Amino acid sequence: MNARSWTAQWIWGGDEESPRNEWRCFRKAFELPAEALEVAWLHLAADSRYILYVNGERVGRGPVRSWGEELFYDSYEVGHLLRAGEQNVIAVHVLHFGLTNFYYIRGRGGLLAELECFYQSGAAAAPVDKAMLICSDDTWSTSRLLAQGPYSPRMSCQQGFAEIYDARAWDERWVPIDYQEEGPDSTWEKAKCIGPAGMDPWKRLKPRDIPFLTEEKIYPSRLVSLRRVKAPSWTAAMDLRAAMMPDSIEHANPVSYVGYLAGELILKQSGKVTLGFPGGWRTEKVWVNGKLCTDWFGDTPERYCSLDLDAGEYFVLIDVTSWDHGGSFHLAVDAGVPLQWKKSAEKMEEPETPFVLIGPFDTAVHIDHQDPQQLRLDHPEYLKAAGAANRKELQDLSRWIHPLPGALYCEDDVFGASVWTVEAQLYSIPSQLERAIMPTPEPAVIPWVENSTDDYEIVIDVGRETTGFIGFEVEAGAGTVIDICGIEYIRDEFRQHTYGLDNTIRYVCRAGRQRYLSPIRRGFRYMVLTVRDAAAPVKLYEVYVHQSTYPVTNAGAFQCSDPLLNEIWNISRHTTRLCMEDTFVDCPSYEQVFWVGDSRNEALVNYYVFGSLDIVKRCLHLVPGSKDMSPLYIDQVPSGWSSVIPNWTFFWSIACLEYVEHSNDVGFAVDIWPAVRYTLEHYLQKLNAEGLLDMRGWNLLDWAPIDQPNEGVVTHQNLLLVLALRKAAELARIAGKDAEAAELFLQAADKLSSAINAHLWEKQQQAYLDCIHSDGRRSDIFSMQTQVLAYLTGVASGRRKEIIGSYLLNPPTAFVQIGSPFMSFFYYEALAEAGRYEQMLSDIRSNYGQMLRYDATTCWEMYPNFSENRASKDLLTRSHCHAWSAAPGYFLGQSILGVKRADPGWTRILIEPQPCDLTWARGSVPLPQGGRIDVSWGVDGDTMDISVSAPGSVEVEVRVPQGMQKQIRMVESK
Structure with missing residues (x-):
């Protein structure tokens, strides 16, 4: 669809131009004429993301990521959802980030929407006229979605926010036509017109350049475990980056700052108190009443310290000097006695939270990765504050002391409570609980004991890695808390928590039966679902994922005589699909970011397994922005x-x-x-x-x-x-x-x-x-990485190329070895150029076979057991789904099946199988002009029997390895 001129106005609501993490609802009710519609188009754009409903039906999500000044808009044909001669309603849920990250440049909150209704004029053969236009303006209604907590933690430096939703505070039925906006407690107001299409910051509006993403309902495959658990007495997540450097919301560069976090802990009774960092350890410089904590324990990145304290007030001072790219600072305290943080500050400005910031005494913004700029750690006031035993010792530093803003502080810290489980008791899974993963009318009942404070946790295996939107249906008492934490890997008792990614939801139930579908995209394999504060038994009717990816067909295929290679090809395809959103992304969990270099390899894999072109073209066009x-x-x-x-x-x-x-x-x-x-x-x-x-x-x-x-x-x-x-x-x-x-x-x-x-x-x-x-x-x-590229780029020639070629087969042990499947892609390219296909298959079987050994359903970001993994022996890789790693999806089709492009546009194709130790293979490769080429070959002694099916417009040449005879059967596909 071509770019268009707009009549609609940009609209927004509330008092802030770009509020932090605000969910805002918009509605427009209107009546249509009685005549039958010919067609109706609804065009809309929003900053930052939206979900569109027409007459209560969810229509779509968007927009695609874009540069700030050049925003993409979406167009939907919605005539089938409209009711002639009746009242209709357009409802839009807008999610505004309010800060810059790795896939969004901060603009301002806004919605632009325009409905075009076309009717037939006169005779059936007459032209279609636009008879009605519904535009966003100040006749639309808006309200902040009150159930959502704007103070929820950052998911990561790359992304937006985790999710806190209190269903008691909002009527989820706000999208249908019969919803009543008015009432004594209504928060609905008329939207504010903020400007026309073309206003700053959205100077140019462009039509969406790729298809809409899919939504496929996926049910889990099994329950992994059931436990009674207990969270720490208190947890909190804080955005120290934004607190120390408020202007940092305008960019996503890493920053550094020098300073402290301080608060007063009150104990009513004597007891053991454990303080710690469940989300990652930043410092050992923690003082309690001026005494430095030294007895740290726990496996990094988690660290904890236990103290025996008498009843009283304790001044806690934490040196939070840090290199900070974003995300949340998780702090937790557990005690066997009641505790609280003091929320008043004597002789200090009244804080919004129990904590104050001291500093920053120095700051830096780093443009380049790991900028060596040094912070001033000898600032006299910074040194003076170290080890302070109480607030009075900081009186002379009052100009450096500021309250931690409430918008940057959250005690609904699901991640901290999920990672640090202070008590856990494993139970057998009762058969009735298995119904939690089955879409049946009969619910599963979560264990519950009356008058108990116990929480119950079930770990749900989706079956393989997925990306999309978590949904569930429950019946529960008001105030019951449903916590969900998505993780990628579990093996026996080991859970790989997503440190650096707050992949969580907290849903507080209203009374009765209710459904919820999260609007936040997440990547994971396992859902850790914990029921807390239940006043009555919780009935779980279903839990599921709306898997959402770029729309692809399984046009590519590969099978051979080695089942291991078949499964490796399958996980490569699945990895690539999960990392195809509105661009290629590096991974569906930690980042969801379009990394430019990764996408080169991802595009090649896509050509062979899916054949999609629009997403590649879109990615390439985005870069010069x-x-x-x-x-x-x-x-x-x-x-x-x-x-x-x-x-x-x-x-x-x-x-x-x-x-x-x-x-x-x-x-x-x-x-x-x-x-x-x-x-x-x-x-x-x-x-x-x-x-x-x-x-x-x-x-x-x-x-x-x-x-x-x-x-x-x-x-x-x-x-x-x-x-x-x-x-x-x-x-x-x-x-x-x-x-x-x-x-x-x-x-x-x-x-x-x-x-x-x-x-x-x-x-x-x-x-x-x-x-x-x-x-x-x-x-x-000296590294294999450098030698591989010297060979592949042609810079090494003559005798040097021969030497490097020998390293491809026998890498010197003193050389740094390849550390990621991304680098293996170039290694395989070099091996293919050298004709060393046996070595390629051997490496694929070894490295990707190791992934399958550890129950991988997608390809890992890293190979384990080298220093850059920065992890314990249990951590095989950071990300368990990384499209830069899906090399076998390309090479098994291109080199082993042997299907290669000989001319631009695949007008001429070379079939050159490399059987190595395989006895047969078959597969398909999609063609850019449509259709596909199907190849099947088998080896019997020194004879290769090859069958090829290809469109008649394509010229095909078949070659076999030297010394082999060939029998060829060509079939023209339709």
Whole structure:
């Protein structure tokens, strides 16, 4: 649908232009004429996200992520939901973030909506006229959704907020037509018009450029466990980043600050008190009445300290000096005696919470990853405050003391209460409880004991990793609390909590039977559902997930004689699907962020397993939108983090050419070429006197401990720039643009290749070193990562290429080994180029087979057991679902099944199977022009029997390994 002109006005409500974490409801009731509608279109945009209802029916969610000034709008055909001659209602639930993160740039709260109703004029053959227009304006009604707690914790630095919902405070029936807005306690008011379409900050409105996402109801597969549990006496989550640096809500860059958090703990009786950090340990500098806590215990990142205290008041001082990218600071206290925090502050400004901030005495905003800027830790007032035993000792620092704002403080800390379980008793799962995962009329009853304070926890296995929206139906007493925490991995007694991600919901029940569907997207496999404060038995009728992904069909397929490889291909496909939202995302749980470099590999896998084009094109178009933040383009978009990974920009430019070669979309090449040229020209300005790329940035390639400093000459970066320049020259040729610039890029690539060979090859080691540091020191670290790229980019040639080629088969033990499946993708590319398919299959079986051994249903972000994992022995990987890791989905189809593009647009295809030790394989690869190619082959002795089904418009060539005979059967598909 083309861009359109708007009559509607942007509207909002309340007193704040951009409130923090506000859910706001909008309604418009109207009457339609009695004539039958021909068609009706509802167009809308919102900041930040919306859910649309028409006459009580949920229609859709949106909008897709975008840069702030260029907002996408959605259009829905809703004529089938409207009632001619009757009252109708449009209801919109808008979720406004109120801060910048990794997938949203802060704007302001707003809704823009326009309904176009078309009727047939006169005779049936007459044109259709627009007879009615319903526009957002000040006749719409609005109210904050009172059940939602705007103080809920940040999910993570990358995302928005966790969820607290008190169903007692809101009528969930607000979306149908018969809802009454008026009443003595009504909070509904007329919406405020804030400006026309085209107003700042949404200067340009563009039609959605991809299909709507799916919603598929998924029921769990089993119950894992049932426990009686007890949470700590008190938990809280705080946004210290926003508290210490209020302006940090305008960006997503990491910050640092120097300061303290302080409060007064009151004990009515003597007893043992345990204080700790269930969400991650930041400091050992915790003082209670001036005494430093030293007896810390617990497995990191959790840490706790126990103290024997008499009845009285205790001044707790915590040094929270930190490098802080965002998220929540979780603090908890448990005691066998009653405790409370004092909420009045003698001789201090009255706080909104029990805590005050002392400082910050120094702050820093870090643009580059791990910026080395040092904080001032010798500030005299900071040193003076250390170890303070009471408030009086801080009187001279009054100008540094500020209350912790209530909006940044939350005692409904589901994550802290779920991670730190101070008591737990395991029970057998009664058969009736199994009904919790079955959509039957008969409910499961959660265990309950009258007059007991016990909480009960059930762990629910969805069966495999999923992404989407959690829903449930329960019958409960008013005030009963349902806590849900999503996690990715459980093995025996070990639970891998999502440290750094508050993946939680707290739902407070009203009395009676009720349903709830969360509007917050989450990724997980297991739901830890805990019932707290139940005054009566809780009946659980169903719990489910509305799985939501980019709409794909299973056009790609792969099977072979090795069941292990079949399952590896299946988890690669499932991983890729879960990481396809409105862009490719790195993972559905921790981040949900479009990382530019990751998407190059994800696009290639997608071509083979799904064949979707629009999502790739959309991702590629989004990247140059960061040019105002950096001409080098940032590494995740659209985002408020001004971070540059040079390799990610190089992968993007390479992916632009690969998309054109795959789709034969010359128009895209014409459109994108100026953006590719622009950034690469800026990179060429970063060459030093030796002709090497020498720059500051997040110079990342792999999570393994290779020598890739954030400043200096990094070899793998130089190698990828060579490849990017050559690919860009080919893109320019296809676009028919800038022959002179293309030639200059080719010349620059040759010069850079020569400089790499002259300065970065170590003769004694017979390998390329990892880097030259900014002080001129040559790295003594050699890695397989660097050698793989030297081979793959063609910079290593002649004898050097032979040497590196031998390393592909037998990596020297002294070299840093590959640490992530992302890097394995390039390793497999190099092995395929070298014709070493047996080694590729061996590596896939070993590494991905290990994932399956540990019950993986998706591909891991990391390989375990190396230093960058930063984890205990139980932690196999951080993220258990990472699309940058789905390499087998591409290589099993491209190399083993042997289906390869020979010409742009797949007008000519090469079938070149590599059986290795397999006896048969079959599969399908979707074609960009529609349809697919089906291939089946079997090996009998030295003969390969091959069957190919392809569209008649496609030319097919079949080759078999040297020394084999072939029998070919060609079938033209319809």
